[in-house]
Amino acid sequence: MKRLGEFEQLLLFSLLRLGDDAYGRRIRGLIQERTGREVSPGAIYTALDRLEEHGMVSSYLGDATPPRGGRRPRHYRLEPAGREALSSAWHEMRAMAEGVEDRLSPSPGEG
Amino acid sequence: MSPVDREAPPRRWAKLVERLLDPADAEAILGDLEEEYREVVLPERGPARARRWYRGMALKSIVSRVGRGRALRLRPLSAVWPNRGRTMERLSQDLRFSLRMLWRRPGFSLTIVATLGVATGVNAITFALVDGVLIEPLPYAESDRLVTLWQASAESPDARGAVSVPNFHDWRERSATVEPIASYRAATLWVTEGDDAEVLPAALVSDRFFEALGAHPVRGRGITADEARPGGPDAVVLSHGYWRSRFAGDIDVVGSAMEIDGSPYTVVGIAPEGFDFPDGARLWIGEVIDPATCGRGCVNLDVIGRLGPGVTMEEARAELDAIGVAMERDYAMEGFRVNVVGLKELVVGDVRTILVVLLAAVFMVLLIACANIANLLIARGRERTDELAIRAALGAGRPRVAAQLITESAVLAGAGGAVGVVFAWLGVRRLRTVHGLELPRIDNVSLDASVLIFAMAAATTAVLLFGVGPSVMAARRSLRSRIRRDPARSRGRSLLVATQVGLSVVLLVGTALMGRTVIELRSVDLGFEAEGVQVLTLSVPDGEVPEREEAIRVYEDFLAGLSELPGVASVGGAFGAPLSNINVFSSVDVEGWTDGEPPANVGVRTITPGYLETLDIPLLSGRPVDPTDQLDGLPVVWVNQAAAEAWFGGESALGRVVDLSASAGLPEDRDRTVVGVVTDTRFYGPRRPVPPEAYIPHAQNGVRFMEIFVASSMSPATLLEEARRVLSRLGVRAPLRLDGPLDDRVATVEAEERLWTSLLGLFAAIALSLAALGVFSVVAYQVALRQKEIGVRIALGASGATVTRMILGQGLWPAIVGLVVGLAIAASAVRTLESQLFGIAPSDPASWVGTALLLLLVAAAASLVPALRTVRLDPAETLRHE
Numbered sequence: 001m002k003r004l005g006e007f008e009q010l011l012l013f014s015l016l017r018l019g020d021d022a023y024g025r026r027i028r029g030l031i032q033e034r035t036g037r038e039v040s041p042g043a044i045y046t047a048l049d050r051l052e053e054h055g056m057v058s059s060y061l062g063d064a065t066p067p068r069g070g071r072r073p074r075h076y077r078l079e080p081a082g083r084e085a086l087s088s089a090w091h092e093m094r095a096m097a098e099g100v101e102d103r104l105s106p107s108p109g110e111g
Numbered sequence: 112m113s114p115v116d117r118e119a120p121p122r123r124w125a126k127l128v129e130r131l132l133d134p135a136d137a138e139a140i141l142g143d144l145e146e147e148y149r150e151v152v153l154p155e156r157g158p159a160r161a162r163r164w165y166r167g168m169a170l171k172s173i174v175s176r177v178g179r180g181r182a183l184r185l186r187p188l189s190a191v192w193p194n195r196g197r198t199m200e201r202l203s204q205d206l207r208f209s210l211r212m213l214w215r216r217p218g219f220s221l222t223i224v225a226t227l228g229v230a231t232g233v234n235a236i237t238f239a240l241v242d243g244v245l246i247e248p249l250p251y252a253e254s255d256r257l258v259t260l261w262q263a264s265a266e267s268p269d270a271r272g273a274v275s276v277p278n279f280h281d282w283r284e285r286s287a288t289v290e291p292i293a294s295y296r297a298a299t300l301w302v303t304e305g306d307d308a309e310v311l312p313a314a315l316v317s318d319r320f321f322e323a324l325g326a327h328p329v330r331g332r333g334i335t336a337d338e339a340r341p342g343g344p345d346a347v348v349l350s351h352g353y354w355r356s357r358f359a360g361d362i363d364v365v366g367s368a369m370e371i372d373g374s375p376y377t378v379v380g381i382a383p384e385g386f387d388f389p390d391g392a393r394l395w396i397g398e399v400i401d402p403a404t405c406g407r408g409c410v411n412l413d414v415i416g417r418l419g420p421g422v423t424m425e426e427a428r429a430e431l432d433a434i435g436v437a438m439e440r441d442y443a444m445e446g447f448r449v450n451v452v453g454l455k456e457l458v459v460g461d462v463r464t465i466l467v468v469l470l471a472a473v474f475m476v477l478l479i480a481c482a483n484i485a486n487l488l489i490a491r492g493r494e495r496t497d498e499l500a501i502r503a504a505l506g507a508g509r510p511r512v513a514a515q516l517i518t519e520s521a522v523l524a525g526a527g528g529a530v531g532v533v534f535a536w537l538g539v540r541r542l543r544t545v546h547g548l549e550l551p552r553i554d555n556v557s558l559d560a561s562v563l564i565f566a567m568a569a570a571t572t573a574v575l576l577f578g579v580g581p582s583v584m585a586a587r588r589s590l591r592s593r594i595r596r597d598p599a600r601s602r603g604r605s606l607l608v609a610t611q612v613g614l615s616v617v618l619l620v621g622t623a624l625m626g627r628t629v630i631e632l633r634s635v636d637l638g639f640e641a642e643g644v645q646v647l648t649l650s651v652p653d654g655e656v657p658e659r660e661e662a663i664r665v666y667e668d669f670l671a672g673l674s675e676l677p678g679v680a681s682v683g684g685a686f687g688a689p690l691s692n693i694n695v696f697s698s699v700d701v702e703g704w705t706d707g708e709p710p711a712n713v714g715v716r717t718i719t720p721g722y723l724e725t726l727d728i729p730l731l732s733g734r735p736v737d738p739t740d741q742l743d744g745l746p747v748v749w750v751n752q753a754a755a756e757a758w759f760g761g762e763s764a765l766g767r768v769v770d771l772s773a774s775a776g777l778p779e780d781r782d783r784t785v786v787g788v789v790t791d792t793r794f795y796g797p798r799r800p801v802p803p804e805a806y807i808p809h810a811q812n813g814v815r816f817m818e819i820f821v822a823s824s825m826s827p828a829t830l831l832e833e834a835r836r837v838l839s840r841l842g843v844r845a846p847l848r849l850d851g852p853l854d855d856r857v858a859t860v861e862a863e864e865r866l867w868t869s870l871l872g873l874f875a876a877i878a879l880s881l882a883a884l885g886v887f888s889v890v891a892y893q894v895a896l897r898q899k900e901i902g903v904r905i906a907l908g909a910s911g912a913t914v915t916r917m918i919l920g921q922g923l924w925p926a927i928v929g930l931v932v933g934l935a936i937a938a939s940a941v942r943t944l945e946s947q948l949f950g951i952a953p954s955d956p957a958s959w960v961g962t963a964l965l966l967l968l969v970a971a972a973a974s975l976v977p978a979l980r981t982v983r984l985d986p987a988e989t990l991r992h993e
């Protein structure tokens with residue numbers, strides 16, 4: 001099973017949250033909203049393409065809409081392999097952080 | 112047109128993304144961006160910042176995809192260039208059509224191609240000349256910083272006098288702006304290997320010579336200071352080519368010995384590939400002049416140096432001028448100065464003027480050709496009004512028609528350019544093999560990329576600028592006004608012809624003047640007879656014959672042996688013969704000299720008995736050189752007329768005494784008695800005046816190198832063979848070479864002038880032909896226009912002569928206008944030629960009158976042809992013709 005990079009983890013989390021609404025723009029917006037990172041669409045698709053190659057996500061085209069200049073959106077769906085990988089990564093992190101969380105500096109939103 | 116969508120994101124960036132990325136990616140990315148742009152970014156940030164955001168996002172997306180190797184999957188050519196198929200099809204259609212049209216009018220097409228070909232051809236040749244000789248840098252590192260230093264005087268600051276060893280050393284010590292400074296002296300050296308001997312061009316150099324020229328030896332090193340002094344170790348540096356050919360590139364040759372001029376020399380270095388300064392040197396050895404015997408007044412060296420970092424030419428000149436003044440004071444050398452000449456200037460300075468003149472001339476030819484081409488294309492344009500009208504009716508838009516005309520012109524340009532290139536290639540080859548031509552850097556003249564590009568560019572520009580524009584305009588105008596035959600149009604053509612004639616006049620006058628110059632040069636009496644005289648060279652090396660008296664004997668015996676050969680009328684030897692480039696100078700003390708200023712330095716020539724007779728140089732008074740003039744006898748000297756005049760005025764020179772200095776390489780300072788006066792000979796060629804010259808008998812001097820002049824009927828090869836036999840019978844090993852017929856040297860003298868004149872003449876001839884064609888076409892056009900009128904006149908009884916005169920007038924008036932204007936332009940233009948002329952003034956009446964007459968004649972003839980043709984036609988025919 002492929003090890004996930006941290007950007008990839010962010011993406012997969014987005015898919016988890018967004019469900020059916022997970023297409024490019026929404027993913028971008030969510031990441032920006034929740035982490036403050038501004039990523040270009042190109043970067044997102046590049047990473048998602050790689051995840052798709054490894055079977056962690058799958059994509060399908062939605063319906064074209066006027067605000068998109070008549071272009072169809074590309075939606076992504078989290079696949080079981082992806083869900084597995086994301087869970088592992090999360091559990092690993094948690095295992096390492098357990099007990100020493102208070103030594104981390106507060107996140108920008110808190111404190 | 113749809114209303115502008117104010118909310119749409121920047122289109123250009125969207126297009127860029129579409130171009131560069133996969134369609135699927137582009138759709139997804141652009142869709143996202145547009146959606147966000149419209150819904151969030153534009154409302155929140157306003158148009159300007161929204162656009163900036165969009166741009167940034169688009170760019171970053173492209174970069175991400177490229178980074179992944181997934182972008183730049185350039186869409187297949189057909190997607191990007193959707194009309195490619197159609198464009199290609201149209202192009203080939205236009206091409207085929209053009210070729211067909213041109214084929215159907217062979218006269219028209221050939222004329223244009225030929226005119227264009229010749230014009231671009233001669234332009235390319237001249238450009239090749241200018242490029243190879245003037246423009247391309249010399250093949251040395253940073254060659255524009257190399258300068259040559261010469262001895263000069265306050266009254267002749269531009270003189271280029273050779274340098275003496277002590278002065279050379281002084282300059283080295285005193286100068287801070289030119290560094291390093293090195294000396295060199297071209298020579299020929301005799302190299303032996305066992306029984307094999309060959310004479311090679313070489314040079315004697317000081318230390319730091321290679322450094323100065325930026326030519327660091329690829330193996331070993333250059334000559335050191337210790338090796339560049341008399342009595343120092345004998346070292347030699349080989350040229351790359353010589354190392355390859357003689358030693359087969361053996362890397363162990365450095366450190367080994369070779370025999371030069373009878374003595375062993377150690378090879379200390381190999382020069383870089385292609386380096387052969389000066390004059391094709393293959394060996395370099397250390398300078399051996401001994402300042403003790405050849406002091407400050409004994410001039411021999413050529414000096415070269417490199418401008419220090421950041422030093423300008425002006426700064427160097429100023430410093431060396433000051434050094435000259437200081438040395439004048441320190442060494443009591445009155446008027447001593449230093450002349451600094453850039454190396455490039457030295458090599459090509461003399462020909463720069465004439466080459467620029469030629470370039471201007473050939474450009475005029477191009478202009479004239481363009482005028483003709485323009486004329487032809489315009490006329491053609493008018494003829495095709497029918498065809499063009501039909502095309503327009505069939506729906507071909509203006510751009511299509513224009514495209515077709517341009518294609519046609521492109522074909523003509525291509526063909527003309529190709530012809531020009533062939534012409535140029537032949538011309539350049541011919542240039543390089545011209546007999547006796549010693550044009551500087553002639554080897555560098557070739558048909559290379561820059562020349563080819565130049566030729567094609569000239570052809571294309573000529574056609575496009577002068578052809579397509581006017582012809583398209585003419586076609587359009589004709590489409591609108593088919594009936595109106597505007598006489599104002601023809602005035603434009605007449606003006607064109609007048610210009611052609613004017614330019615031709617300038618070229619013709621130039622050619623006439625140069626032609627007269629060549630004739631004048633030829634007619635100058637050089638003072639000696641070169642016909643039937645062969646030149647050998649003989650050196651007697653120190654190593655072979657150490658004693659001076661013996662060396663003198665060798666020459667005497669050799670000459671005696673030669674004179675006994677059948678077929679030899681007379682022989683004589685000389686060191687410093689006319690046109691030999693061997694010139695030794697000495698200061699002279701004339702007994703009884705009363706003038707305050709000492710007499711100018713005199714050229715010292717060494718001759719043997721028989722020399723004056725062999726070259727047919729008459730003795731004006733006194734006696735010829737005698738075998739009894741020996742080292743132990745009375746020191747004698749002969750002087751030329753110029754010297755006799757300068758030193759003794761109108762009185763007889765015989766019996767007077769002069770003192771020539773030992774610094775001229777003579778055995779010692781001695782008073783010499785004048786025993787004969789010789790007629791002047793032109794040592795420096797027909798252009799330069801004859802200075803005072805003195806002749807010393809060889810037996811009283813003993814130089815170890817002489818040119819041997821042999822008046823004989825033998826072939827050169829036979830002569831050399833026989834001469835070798837004479838030499839071997841004397842039991843002496845000495846390098847003997849055949850230099851060739853003396854006639855060749857004379858021919859070389861004017862070879863350059865002849866070349867320029869030929870080229871100029873060629874250009875003038877081309878120009879004149881084109882101008883004649885121009886006149887012809889104008890008259891023919893006029894005649895065609897007025898056919899009916901002429902027919903009526905003839906029918907009403909006008910004589911053929913009257914009508915002819917009327918038509919002639921039409922053709923001649925633009926020619927006359929052109930002639931007058933041309934003469935005016937030529938009057939100021941020839942001033943640039945002034946420095947090249949000889950024996951005639953720029954106002955030489957024969958040239959001017961001749962040109963004018965020739966031109967009028969040609970113009971009249973060109974006008975006559977169509978005139979006579981029309982007049983001979985049956986008037987009834989002409990009237991019926993519509």
